[in-house]
Amino acid sequence: MPELPVSKKTLKLTNVLSYTMVKSDFQSNVQCAAQMENYIKSKGYQPVGPLIQYSGVEKSETGELTMVARLLRQASGYISHTETPYSMESILRIPNCLYVRYRGPMEKMQVAYSKLSVVAFENSINLRGDSYTIFVDQLENDDMIADVFMEIEHE
Secondary structure, eight states: OOOOOEEEEEEEEEEEEEEEOOGGGTTOHHHHHHHHHHHHHHTTOOEEEEEEEEEEEEEOTTSOEEEEEEEEEEESSOOSSOOTTEEEEEEEEEEEEEEEEEEEEGGGTHHHHHHHHHHHHHTTOOEEEEEEEEEEEEOTTSEEEEEEEEEEOOO
16 A cells, blocks of 8 residues: 655745636646746746646635635746736745655545645644645656645644
8 A cells, every 4th residue: 555654844946937727727737837838938948847736725805715726837047027927936935834745646636635634633733725736747657746735834
């Protein structure tokens, strides 16, 4: 039986291009990712590393909670002028995360998120409710490797 060891880590990304997805984008990650790569190249840089997906909940000015999904992609340099719908951060540092590496079929990936939630519950750790999923590799047998980070709520 595969194991999912959990540890605490800091997620650190540099030169991060971000695209906030709208509901109509949720089924077309591949297309959005390709557009991001083309955008990075059009600015004279190269995409670096794997695709990263952020999901979380944000509170509006009126106090309403909204589900947010973003695609993140590191670039070989900082793009100083980005156009809508993109934004750029030179460094994205998320300290104090629970981390697990998942290896298995995409349709069972929810197990990794559940594992982090169970470990947090068992150890009285409060999670913020957001996650960063780094799609590390697609294997020949249709399995995948992904790193999942969930931020621990500040105490």
